[in-house]
Amino acid sequence: xxxxxxxxxxxxxxxxxxxxxxxxxxxxxxxxxxxxxxxxxxxxxxxxxxxxxxxxxxxxxxxxxxxxxxxxxxxxxxxxxxxxxxxxxxxxxxxxxxxxxxxxxxxxxxxxxxxxxxxxxxxxxxxxxxxxxxxxxxxxxxxxxxxxxxxxxxxxxxxxxxxxxxxxxxxxxxxxxxxxxxxxxxxxxxxxxxxxxxxxxxxxxxxxxxxxxxxxxxxxxxxxxxxxxxxxxxxxxxxxxxxxxxxxxxxxxxxxxxxxxxx
Amino acid sequence: xxxxxxxxxxxxxxxxxxxxxxxxxxxxxxxxxxxxxxxxxxxxxxxxxxxxxxxxxxxxxxxxxxxxxxxxxxxxxxxxxxxxxxxxxxxxxxxxxxxxxxxxxxxxxxxxxxxxxxxxxxxxxxxxxx
Numbered sequence: 001x002x003x004x005x006x007x008x009x010x011x012x013x014x015x016x017x018x019x020x021x022x023x024x025x026x027x028x029x030x031x032x033x034x035x036x037x038x039x040x041x042x043x044x045x046x047x048x049x050x051x052x053x054x055x056x057x058x059x060x061x062x063x064x065x066x067x068x069x070x071x072x073x074x075x076x077x078x079x080x081x082x083x084x085x086x087x088x089x090x091x092x093x094x095x096x097x098x099x100x101x102x103x104x105x106x107x108x109x110x111x112x113x114x115x116x117x118x119x120x121x122x123x124x125x126x127x128x129x130x131x132x133x134x135x136x137x138x139x140x141x142x143x144x145x146x147x148x149x150x151x152x153x154x155x156x157x158x159x160x161x162x163x164x165x166x167x168x169x170x171x172x173x174x175x176x177x178x179x180x181x182x183x184x185x186x187x188x189x190x191x192x193x194x195x196x197x198x199x200x201x202x203x204x205x206x207x208x209x210x211x212x213x214x215x216x217x218x219x220x221x222x223x224x225x226x227x228x229x230x231x232x233x234x235x236x237x238x239x240x241x242x243x244x245x246x247x248x249x250x251x252x253x254x255x256x257x258x259x260x261x262x263x
Numbered sequence: 264x265x266x267x268x269x270x271x272x273x274x275x276x277x278x279x280x281x282x283x284x285x286x287x288x289x290x291x292x293x294x295x296x297x298x299x300x301x302x303x304x305x306x307x308x309x310x311x312x313x314x315x316x317x318x319x320x321x322x323x324x325x326x327x328x329x330x331x332x333x334x335x336x337x338x339x340x341x342x343x344x345x346x347x348x349x350x351x352x353x354x355x356x357x358x359x360x361x362x363x364x365x366x367x368x369x370x371x372x373x374x375x376x377x378x379x380x381x382x383x384x385x386x387x388x389x390x391x392x393x
Contacts, residue, residue: 255283
């Protein structure tokens, strides 16, 4: 294990996530179980219980999203500590197999956690909060992913050690027509981070709006609020799409011209 | 708002990046290499991670060298490129030392050092650092 400020933060966030998850999953299960048969009085109690759950889930999902961004920063900071590592490829080699699966998981969690958060935001704006059961079910559905996310973070940062690793130079030789994605994005063309993040958020916002459209069909009572909500999501999506395209210009210049200016 | 308004810039963006990357890669692969020149040695300031010079031996016709570039193999991107203040003439059978000041990645990487002639051809040497 390598103790740095960042790995310690990742472990603390992981343990914190596990603790909150153990609290919130049974609550969500109770809401799903009881809500269908609940009397008016019980429904009110479940609604109150859901608001508490919702706040807790917000905390856990936001901390996971923060941990997701911090994951890349932490891995970048570990490069000088791991002998042989020239980029995050080497760090991932040192933490294999947790690291490689974690890379994939971290790429999709914004889409999935963000979807829950958007639906909850919509639910709070609609009178009678009709999505309580759906959101509780959805939280139970995403629990395995949440567990996997937490398990991989803890597994990775607890097992990683400063062993000598082969890095990307073993795979990305001149005959391979692809660049090392970690060297390319994080070291040699970092403007691409803005492009990828903006485009990624734009895609996420579009998908969330499609999911909300699907919910309108199931819950017609949310239509009025949901249509305005979708409009806002699409505006943000367009904004990120434009931002990504603007950032593309310096990113392309970074790829096309020498990184150190010509003298 | 139509979804296509959002998707079209994303597709254009992705295509532009791929096109730019393969354009520069294609350009590097099309460089004609000089066969009669060999790089005898390279000097690296390991404390400051700087490539300080290369020594060349020409066994063919005299060549005029104009500029040099350092390309990182893992990404095939040009890290640094510079033009010599005065062209360097590489005579047959002579050892010629060319001073450079090219920064290398302190974590390590593989590079191609290109030294271009006035004919557009290049002398290429692979450097693995550290």
